């Protein structure tokens with residue numbers, strides 16, 4: 001994820017910024033840059049690659065000056081490159097900006113600014129910001145930023161300096177974290193606490209809709225209309241390691257909690273309810289092509305494969321095109337029947353998984369068009385696919401995939417709606433119904449995350465068992481596969497998932513007193529059927545934990561424990577149901593004392609066959 005650090009004070013800014021950026025390195029990034037002012041001039045140095053490369057570029061001679069902003073970029077709009085790295089400037093070079101987040105309406109703003117004569121250098125969404133500030137500047141940087149942000153849609157944490165107002169940093173926050181650090185004769189901005197923890201433990205945590213102006217002696221916070229806001233000072237008590245994880249004990253837990261924001265980012269600028277339209281910038285699939293498609297393959301590994309299995313149900317339901325889901329390591333060697341009437345969807349968080357990449361290459365060789373769903377801009381998969389949907393979930397550091405999975409599901413919903421609309425297999429009313437439900441997912445995810453006490457208790461209970469089973473029907477089945485994978489990979493408890501109707505064809509023999517069975521029952525049209533399978537388990541004294549939609553009182557009578565989740569459209573329910581499953585696995589692993597973020601024998605990115 002992108003990182004921001006800003007400094008104004010009596011010391012040299014460059015070493016403070018570089019040190020701050022290094023403390024954000026763990027979050028992952030692909031380019032870095034700093035801009036420093038002194039009373040005579042401004043220096044701007046940026047590069048693709050790591051901070052080490054930036055330091056080499058500086059050649060040991062840091063630019064002098066007591067005001068500066070720095071950034072580590074994790075590419076979203078535009079590949080990793082020197083020119084796309086932050087900071088970005090306007091036409092004059094007077095206004096310098098760093099940005100985290102996504103400006104959803106940048107294309108429209110860019111076209112308007114270009115028509116006004118502004119010249120753009122990068123492919124980023126961010127570059128519209130310095131040009132807007134240039135447009136609005138009339139002797140007051142803070143006012144210009146205020147006017148600028150009134151034009152922006154999307155999410156942003158912005159830091160701005162200008163040689164027209166040396167000694168000042170202005171910054172603003174909407175849906176992307178930003179803090180102001182309070183020092184003596186110096187002040188800071190940062191996207192994350194670890195960046196400035198070396199220098200101060202006293203911070204203002206900005207809320208959405210707040211702006212800040214800092215000089216070396218003063219920090220003024222206002223709302224977006226300029227009304228002063230009295231902020232309480234937050235005293236950071238965490239040590240540096242805890243601060244990296246945002247105060248969470250593990251990256252996995254942090255990433256689970258990042259899902260509401262990740263959902264918003266994945267949908268940002270893609271769903272237009274009024275026009276009933278799904279817009280996917282890097283997807284160029286025309287009606288003729290989509291109508292010629294006879295079959296879709298979804299190919300992936302691990303958790304991404306499980307997302308693909310959910311995708312099959314949704315794409316088939318909405319588009320009526322047959323979908324086959326394949327494990328990449330099998331697909332590449334099984335001589336799949338592919339031609340130009342086959343479309344292949346590749347799913348990979350990292351975009352670097354060796355088998356998935358090989359499957360992509362094989363598919364293209366055989367004449368298929370390949371659409372990739374990936375989280376990493378500039379990854380091999382993103383470079384080689386014909387069409388791309390980025391999940392924009394931000395870097396995932398824990399080995400266990402959590403926010404990557406749920407955002408892959410959102411991406412699959414988007415592509416299903418896009419294809420169905422293009423070939424006319426869906427009504428506008430159904431698109432609107434699903435899209436409206438999608439927009440509610442971030443808030444609903446938050447509700448689940450706000451009440452985790454039951455999950456803690458149940459996770460601890462599971463930790464005492466050697467075997468756990470998951471059963472589900474319809475979309476609850478592929479979801480169960482993901483729940484079981486999560487539990488086994490981080491807690492080392494043996495976990496298996498079955499289509500609920502399969503239980504009596506063998507696995508029921510393993511159910512005896514106290515054996516835990518986790519049963520999501522979110523698909524109402526299949527409820528009675530799953531309930532009868534749950535009863536089969538209960539008749540053998542198994543211990544059943546159900547995950548049900550709010551309001552399902554019936555289930556209580558037949559199970560030992562129920563975890564309720566907010567009700568959504570049935571096709572979207574795995575996006576919410578997976579959250580309690582992730583947390584159950586997490587708390588079971590913690591109770592067993594496992595290394596949650598780095599489970600034994602596993603790697604985050606599997607770049608070998």
Ligand code: M6R
Pocket residue numbers: 301302303304347348349350351352353356399400401402489602604605606
């Ligand atoms: O980066 P990818 O999505 O291609 O990775 C695929 C799998 O290696 C990955 O999902 C793996 O299964 C995770 N550890 C599961 O949590």
